[in-house]
Amino acid sequence: MTQLILFNIANGLIIGAFYALMAIGLSLIMSLSDVINFAHGGFLAIGAYIAYTLSPYIGFWGGLLVAPVLTAVLGIIVEKFLISRVYGRDPLYSLLLTFGLAFIFEDGTRMIWGAQSVPYSVPNWLMTPLSNEYFFITGYRLLMIALVALAVGGLFWMMNKTRLGLRIRAGTLDLETVSVLGVNVRVLRNLNFGIGIYLAGLAGVLAAGQLGLQPTIGASLIMPSFVAIIIGGLGSLLGTLLGGLLIGVASGITSVFLPSGTEAVMYVMMALVLLVRPQGLLGEEGRF
Amino acid sequence: MTNYALEAEGLHTFYGKSHILHGVSLKVEEGKITTLLGRNGAGKSTTLRSLVGLTPAREGKVTIFGQDTTRRPPFAIAGLGVGFVPEGRKIFPNLTIEENLKVPADRPGYWTIDTVYELFPRLKERRNNKGRQLSGGEQEMLSIARALLLNPKLLILDEPSQGLAPLIVREVFNIVVRMRDQGMSVLLVEQNVRMSLEVADHAYVLNDGEIAFDGSATDLSEDEDRLQSLAGVSAEVWEI
Numbered sequence: 048m049t050q051l052i053l054f055n056i057a058n059g060l061i062i063g064a065f066y067a068l069m070a071i072g073l074s075l076i077m078s079l080s081d082v083i084n085f086a087h088g089g090f091l092a093i094g095a096y097i098a099y100t101l102s103p104y105i106g107f108w109g110g111l112l113v114a115p116v117l118t119a120v121l122g123i124i125v126e127k128f129l130i131s132r133v134y135g136r137d138p139l140y141s142l143l144l145t146f147g148l149a150f151i152f153e154d155g156t157r158m159i160w161g162a163q164s165v166p167y168s169v170p171n172w173l174m175t176p177l178s179n180e181y182f183f184i185t186g187y188r189l190l191m192i193a194l195v196a197l198a199v200g201g202l203f204w205m206m207n208k209t210r211l212g213l214r215i216r217a218g219t220l221d222l223e224t225v226s227v228l229g230v231n232v233r234v235l236r237n238l239n240f241g242i243g244i245y246l247a248g249l250a251g252v253l254a255a256g257q258l259g260l261q262p263t264i265g266a267s268l269i270m271p272s273f274v275a276i277i278i279g280g281l282g283s284l285l286g287t288l289l290g291g292l293l294i295g296v297a298s299g300i301t302s303v304f305l306p307s308g309t310e311a312v313m314y315v316m317m318a319l320v321l322l323v324r325p326q327g328l329l330g331e332e333g334r335f
Numbered sequence: 336m337t338n339y340a341l342e343a344e345g346l347h348t349f350y351g352k353s354h355i356l357h358g359v360s361l362k363v364e365e366g367k368i369t370t371l372l373g374r375n376g377a378g379k380s381t382t383l384r385s386l387v388g389l390t391p392a393r394e395g396k397v398t399i400f401g402q403d404t405t406r407r408p409p410f411a412i413a414g415l416g417v418g419f420v421p422e423g424r425k426i427f428p429n430l431t432i433e434e435n436l437k438v439p440a441d442r443p444g445y446w447t448i449d450t451v452y453e454l455f456p457r458l459k460e461r462r463n464n465k466g467r468q469l470s471g472g473e474q475e476m477l478s479i480a481r482a483l484l485l486n487p488k489l490l491i492l493d494e495p496s497q498g499l500a501p502l503i504v505r506e507v508f509n510i511v512v513r514m515r516d517q518g519m520s521v522l523l524v525e526q527n528v529r530m531s532l533e534v535a536d537h538a539y540v541l542n543d544g545e546i547a548f549d550g551s552a553t554d555l556s557e558d559e560d561r562l563q564s565l566a567g568v569s570a571e572v573w574e575i
């Protein structure tokens with residue numbers, strides 16, 4: 048029994064880490080651009096497929112390194128030519144645009160790579176369980192946790208120690224004043240979007256090795272990511288990370304005791320948080 | 336021949352459908368302090384917003400350092416060397432003083448984080464405090480410091496003395512004069528009519544989105560009737 052619970056907690060942490068990576072990117076974009084990026088899951092899928100396509104040539108590690116960067120470049124292009132056009136307009140525009148993009152990405156990946164799930168190969172030694180007793184702990188899972196920690200840590204460092212990060216934080220509260228201080232806010236929003244999409248791409252590559260790769264891989268992660276943002280508190284990096292991990296683990300544990308409630312538990316948690324602490328667990332007035 | 340840092344001609348500015356500025360024209364002479372006065376709601380802040388690109392005028396033309404900036408975004412106008420100290424200071428509350436000072440774009444020149452700390456030692460003392468923890472006076476210093484980091488040739492201030500203790504008001508005005516004496520052009524919007532006219536070279540009075548006076552600051556300070564009408568609701572500023 049303990050083993051089963053541990054197994055599901057581990058699974059929950061892994062899936063929660065995906066939610067967190069997605070959610071942090073979504074939250075960055077929402078805070079600076081006032082756009083809810085429904086295409087985020089599409090970017091995740093594209094990141095995964097890019098890695099899948101490139102890894103025969105540059106290997107697993109090469110794909111892990113290059114695919115998120117290429118995804119970010121795609122994000123930067125999409126922001127510059129499409130998303131930025133709807134800034135400042137009625138939110139309905141960005142909603143329709145990103146919704147449309149989500150469909151385009153999903154069908155696009157289906158057209159190029161097929162609707163069937165494709166095998167994404169991870170080096171064998173990474174997939175071997177580290178011990179018989181804890182068969183669910185593989186090198187790959189440890190690698191994932193390490194990379195997610197590295198990405199979130201790196202982002203945290205950037206937001207606090209670099210001028211780009213400071214400007215993003217300032218801009219989430221008052222973009223007008225950032226602009227008046229001579230900062231090109233078009234470039235700022237563009238780079239910020241790219242950072243968010245980089246995280247989605249990274250989540251995509253990691254998820255492909257763990258969950259298998261099919262065109263809907265991103266769509267299944269997007270709703271929980273929104274829930275993670277709300278539970279953690281919009282604008283709080285650590286809160287969003289915590290929110291993602293929490294709902295992942297909660298789903299994992301629920302699957303042991305009440306399998307039919309696995310999907311619902313995160314929404315119940317969200318409702319509770321909204322009732323008790325509407326700004327989210329770590330949300331406060333000052334963002335990031 | 337007189338050179339102007341800024342020339343605005345016939346500005347018409349709207350917020351949505353409300354027509355706020357009705358053909359405002361004004362000039363800021365190089366190396367001088369020009370003050371823009373007027374009652375609350377006259378359109379002073381809107382005029383400044385039009386000049387710095389935050390709320391572009393729908394009609395009319397703004398020329399800054401000889402370039403047409405009417406439709407340029409705020410960051411491009413700032414990049415020409417225009418420092419703006421907005422109404423209400425607009426400090427980033429979630430950043431420390433030092434972090435606030437890292438936000439502005441670098442334009443090379445005398446002003447760096449070190450030199451603004453020399454000008455405002457208080458900011459250096461409190462460098463690791465968040466914006467939201469600062470007093471009104473400290474916020475004002477920070478807002479001015481932030482604008483100086485652009486090494487502006489033109490400094491635009493919107494009611495810098497608002498809500499400050501008399502001693503600090505004095506200090507703010509001293510700094511404005513010091514900047515002018517170092518060659519900066521200044522456009523100063525103020526509620527504190529008497530002190531503004533003391534330091535200004537040229538004055539405009541805005542009334543309901545139209546320029547009602549355009550002349551030397553000395554002429555305006557001798558025009559008792561107009562001054563009375565300007566004092567408006569905030570008569571206490573006369574006591575400072």
Ligand SMILES: Nc1ncnc2c1ncn2[C@@H]1O[C@H](COP(=O)(O)OP(=O)(O)O)[C@@H](O)[C@H]1O
Nearest residue numbers: 350353355373374375376377378379380381382
């Ligand atoms: N964002 C806004 N939307 C609509 N009306 C505004 C806005 N800001 C200011 N106004 C209106 O424009 C007029 C001029 O305001 P403002 O330029 O702030 O005056 P001042 O700075 O001289 O006090 C006022 O009537 C004010 O109510």
Ligand SMILES: [Mg+2]
Nearest residue numbers: 379380381422
């Ligand atoms: Mg005003």
